Amino acid sequence: MRIVLAEDNDILRKSLSFFLESKGFTVDQFSDGQEALDAIKENSYDLILTDINMPGGSGMEITQYVRETIGSNIPIIIFTSSGIEQTELDSFDIGANEFIAKPVSPAVLLVRINKLLNSQIK
């Protein structure tokens, strides 16, 4: 399973990446929204994990591009730290499958990822 991880905070990104890799995923990590998007265009991934606010391009923009321009239904999980309901609604509106509030609990993340990947296979 190959995952794109876009998060601009180095500590969180590296930790998440380490955690997911130790659970058997292949993780391509990016701290810049545009770079993440370029990678998504070129490669085939099973899941996208993205922060909202990032230099280069936001998680919203990534989601919108994937859904509208590429037309892919790859599962997308958005991290949010704002805790504002509107963000939550917006992320569903533009086609994200899940949102998880930061700090992201690794256990919760794993459960959600597996749930999304399983429903994808069916």
Next chain:
Amino acid sequence: MNKKELPVPYNEAERLAALKRYNILDTLPEHAFDDATKLVSYICGVPIAHISFIDESRQWFKSEIGIGVSEVPREISFCQYTIMDTKMVEIPDTYLNEQFKDDPNVVDGFKIRFYAGIPITTPDGHNIGTLCAIDQVTKELNDNQRNALAIIAKHVMNHLELGTKHIELNGQKKIAERAVLAKDSFLANMSHEIRTPLNAIIGFTDLLAQTKLDTVQRDYIESVQIAGENLLLIINDILDLSKIESGNLVIESEPFNLKKTLKHVYNLLKVKVPSDVEFNLFLDADMPEMVIGDQGRLNQILVNLTGNALKFTQEGEVTVSVKLVNETDDHYSLKFSVKDTGIGIPENKLKTIFKRFTQAEQSTTRRFGGTGLGLNIVKQLVELQNAEIHVKSREGRGSEFFFVLDYKKADYAEIAAASSLEENLGKLKILLCEDNALNQKLVKNVIYNFGFELDIADNGQAGIELLSKNEYDLILMDLQMPVKDGYQTTEFIRNEMNSHIPIIAMTAHSLVGEQERCYSVGMNAYVPKPFKQAVLLQAIKIVMSKENKEIFKWKPDYSFLDEMSCGDARFKQEMIDLFIEKVPLEITQLEKAFNNNDYETAKKLSHNMKTSMSMFMLDDLTHYLAIIEDEAILGQFTAETADKINVLHNAVIEVVEYFKEQG
């Protein structure tokens, strides 16, 4: 072109005053208005629509489609005529309209062919603006469209009304907040004024009690001591309440010996037990000795509840018991209960006893005394520790108060740190910075009693001179002094002299936020006046043991990172190194951005740092950064922002030091 007479409503002055009331001119675009404009365009099927307001000289567009400018001079606007009317003005074809056929907006400019405008009318009847549908071809609206326009105009007006209500409410809220602040600072100042003389009374009474006295004198002195302590309790109650209300009461999380604390409460109250009452302390055999939590507040809760139980029990027994009810990997849940066989509480009063200033009976106050604040404070203190207090009682049979507190388990390093306090201090050389002669005398006697040496400086400047000449083990620092106050002096010692000598703040102030300020300028401990000898000695012990083994106020919690790293120590260290490399740099940049009012950079930095802090579960720091981020988004820093950044700066230094020491 003919010079036309311009239309002005007969009550123009009042109309303009009405417009000003809504504070709408030159405001930023708002969704509600833009949506209304879109509706007008959809409903009437026109390419041009707007909501505008007309002041002395111009027509200003709050919201527009197809116009592209923010305002036009009033004399060339169509709408100057519309506000003369009470109903809608509709011109299906401007070419056929005598008044408008030569208008520059028709022959030129917007090439208006169709115009429908409806005045936006205030509840008191002033037409402050218009809602318009415009097209470049001829057109006629049907009745539904006309009705819709009228409804939208009414909605726009309602929205404006709501806006003014909102402004009014905000004003009221500010007034209320200021009143609360004034009350808090009044309480704090009053208690300061009362505590200063009380400091001297209690202190000198303590000293007097240690001299040779005959029986009668001893009896008198003990009475003075009891009265003084009671007065202090009342003042502390009032202060605690004001702190709880202003959200400034912080629940500590330090390792402490639970058994010793309970025995201390027992011994403290044993002297007050009436002769026909049996006073018991039952401790569960499984009860842990050391836990992490707030010792002082537990003490306060139990003394209060037990004190009440003893007060209201003439015969029978009063029992304090502690039971371990649950244990997890990192927490103990302990049930504390205070049970008596006293007068009990009538069933209909059970709910009100926790309310402020109420006791079960008015007559109780006369018979038993008390401020009526105690149980309210107990309730709030229990709730601040995420628990709930319960009471069971039968009138004439007795009462039981109980609550379950969760305490974190103490690990061995922390137990060792706490027990190292017991070590012998030897002969310390202490410097006191204090301007009040009475207090100087009092501290001098107390310090000599402890067997330490003391030098006295009348102000901070004199203290700095003594410190640069002599060697001291620690400094006792008053906060309010002439020449150089305690804060300035501490800043000088820390930043200019680069000295790490322990500094203990001594103050009768108890102002909200003061303790935080002491820590943020670099003091190590805080002793409120009037000080108890034991409290001062404890503070001295703590700072002296800190000298050897630093106890950190901001301590990172690794549990989150541990989960992420799946127990890989090398990876964990890598992340810690990343924090050390990144965050100190970012806090300096954040300070710079704050000083330059560079909101964009401050927003990005605080957002990113927030995540770094949350990785180590530094929740307070995360919270501070979230506030700074919000302020940066709004483009408005407040007076407290500088303080928060200052706290963050010191905290980052401390966290990095902690990492380095651990690593």
